[in-house]
Amino acid sequence: MGFSLTKEQLIIQKTAREFARKELLPKAQQRDQKGEYPLDSLKKMAELGFLGMLVPKKYGGMEVDTVSYALALTEIAYACASTAVIMSVHNSLACGCILNHGTEEQKQKYLVPLAKGEYIGSFALSEPGAGSDPASMATTAKREGDYYILNGTKKWITGGATSYLFIVLAKTNPEHRHKGISAFIITRDMEGFVTGRKEEKMGLRASDTTEIIFDNCKVPAENLLGKEGEGFYVAMAGLDAGRIGIAAQSLGVGMAALDLAVEYSKQRVSSGKPICEHQGLRWMIADMALDVEAARLLVLNAAAKKDRNERCSKEVSMAKLYASEMANRVTASALQIHGGYGYTKKFPIERLYRDARAFTIYEGTSQIQKNIIANEVIGDKKKRKNNG
Ligand code: CAA
Numbered sequence: 001m002g003f004s005l006t007k008e009q010l011i012i013q014k015t016a017r018e019f020a021r022k023e024l025l026p027k028a029q030q031r032d033q034k035g036e037y038p039l040d041s042l043k044k045m046a047e048l049g050f051l052g053m054l055v056p057k058k059y060g061g062m063e064v065d066t067v068s069y070a071l072a073l074t075e076i077a078y079a080c081a082s083t084a085v086i087m088s089v090h091n092s093l094a095c096g097c098i099l100n101h102g103t104e105e106q107k108q109k110y111l112v113p114l115a116k117g118e119y120i121g122s123f124a125l126s127e128p129g130a131g132s133d134p135a136s137m138a139t140t141a142k143r144e145g146d147y148y149i150l151n152g153t154k155k156w157i158t159g160g161a162t163s164y165l166f167i168v169l170a171k172t173n174p175e176h177r178h179k180g181i182s183a184f185i186i187t188r189d190m191e192g193f194v195t196g197r198k199e200e201k202m203g204l205r206a207s208d209t210t211e212i213i214f215d216n217c218k219v220p221a222e223n224l225l226g227k228e229g230e231g232f233y234v235a236m237a238g239l240d241a242g243r244i245g246i247a248a249q250s251l252g253v254g255m256a257a258l259d260l261a262v263e264y265s266k267q268r269v270s271s272g273k274p275i276c277e278h279q280g281l282r283w284m285i286a287d288m289a290l291d292v293e294a295a296r297l298l299v300l301n302a303a304a305k306k307d308r309n310e311r312c313s314k315e316v317s318m319a320k321l322y323a324s325e326m327a328n329r330v331t332a333s334a335l336q337i338h339g340g341y342g343y344t345k346k347f348p349i350e351r352l353y354r355d356a357r358a359f360t361i362y363e364g365t366s367q368i369q370k371n372i373i374a375n376e377v378i379g380d381k382k383k384r385k386n387n388g
Helices: 007-033 041-046 066-079 081-101 102-115 231-267 279-307 312-344 349-356 366-377 379-387
Strands: 119-123 142-144 147-158 165-171 182-186 193-200 209-220
Touching: 007 041, 007 066, 007 349, 041 081, 066 081, 066 231, 066 279, 081 102, 081 119, 081 147, 081 165, 081 182, 081 231, 081 349, 119 147, 119 231, 142 165, 142 182, 147 165, 147 182, 165 209, 165 231, 182 209, 182 231, 231 279, 231 312, 231 349, 279 312, 312 349, 312 366
Parallel strands: 119 165
Antiparallel strands: 142 147, 147 209, 165 182, 193 209
16 A cells, blocks of 8 residues: 655655754764753754644644654654654643543643643553553542542653653542543642652663652542543553554654664675675665565554544554564664674664664553454454453
C-alpha cells in the first residue's frame, strides 16, 4: 500500500524536520551525556504547536490528523529520542485522555494549557508490581466527601520529576480488577503528591523516568476523568494513540541510524575502498533500508486507520511491535558498520543504540503487542475468558 501525503502533512513534516535538525540535533549528544531535560526546546516546540497537535483549535491546539502527528514525531525522534518520548506521552496520553474523556470544565482548565505547552503532561499507570498487567495495580482512591484520597506508588513514569500534570489510574473498587479502576487528573502541587526516585537509565537520558508516590494525596472529586470504574478503558484507548507515538519515535531513530551508517560507510576505507563498496556491507544496508520502510508503512497505516475512526488496536500494535524491534535491529547493524568507533561516545550511533532499547519495553512490551495482535486476529479472547 502506497501513501501519498497531503500538502498539509508535507508542510508539517518539513517544519518538524527543519526544527529538529537545527534545534535538537546539535544538543542531543550533550543532553544525553548530562541527563539534561530539554526545557528550552520544549518551549520552542510549544510555539510551533507541537505540544497540542491533535487538540482542536478551540482548545488551543493545532488540530491536525494522526498521520501529521506521526510524521512530526518521527522527525523529532530522528534528532532526539528523549524529546520525542516527552512529546509522545504529552500529546497522545495526557492531552488525548482529557480530550476524549474530559468534561468541558476539565478541558478548559487543563487541556487548554497543555495544548499551548504551558506545562507538560504525563501518564501514570505502571506500578512496581504491575507493568504488563495493569489491572492488578495496588494504588487506591477512596472517596471522602468532595475528595478522593489516593495512596500508592507509580513507577517508570516519563516526566515523573518534571511534568506538572498526570493522568493517574487507581482502584476505586479494589475488589475488582479492571472494572474497579478509575482515572484522575492530578497536578504535582496537590497535597500528598510526592516525587520519588529518579531512575538511572541506559538510554533516553534527557527524559526523566521517576517514581511518584501518593501519600494520602487529596484530589478534588471533580478531577475524576470519565466515570468511576471506567478508568481502564480511558487508559487502554489512550495507549492505542500512545503506541502510534512510540512507533513513530522508533521509526525516527531507525531512519537516523540508517543515515549515519550510510554516511560512515562512504567515508571509511578498508582494503583499498570505501566500505560501502564491499558487498557484505551493501546487503546489510539493503536489509536496514527495507526494515525502515516496512516500519514506515505500518506506522502510517495505523495512523491513517485511527484518522478514519476505525478500530485500530491490531494495526497500532503491529506498528509498535515492528517499528520498535526494527529500531533495535537497525541501530545494532549501524553500530556494527561503525566498528570500534561505534562503540565509543564520540559517535552518535552509540546513543541511538541505547535509546532504542526502551522502545520494545514501554507502552506495552513486544510480547504484550503480540498478545493483542493474536487476540484481535483469532478473536477468541472473550470465549477463553468465559471458559475460565
Ligand atoms: N480500547 C478500549 N478498551 C480496551 C482496549 C482498547 N485498546 N483494550 C482492551 N480493552 C478493554 C477490553 O475490551 C476489556 O473490556 P471488557 O472487560 O469490558 O470486555 C477490558 O479492557 C480488559 O481487556 P483485557 O481482558 O484484554 O485485559 P487484560 O487484563 O487481559 O490486559 C492489557 C490486557 C492490559 C490490554 C495488556 O495487553 C496491556 O496492554 N498491557 C500493557 C500495559 C501497558 O502498555 N503499560 C504501559 C504503561 S504506560 C507507559 O509506559 C508510559 C510511559 O511513560 C512511556
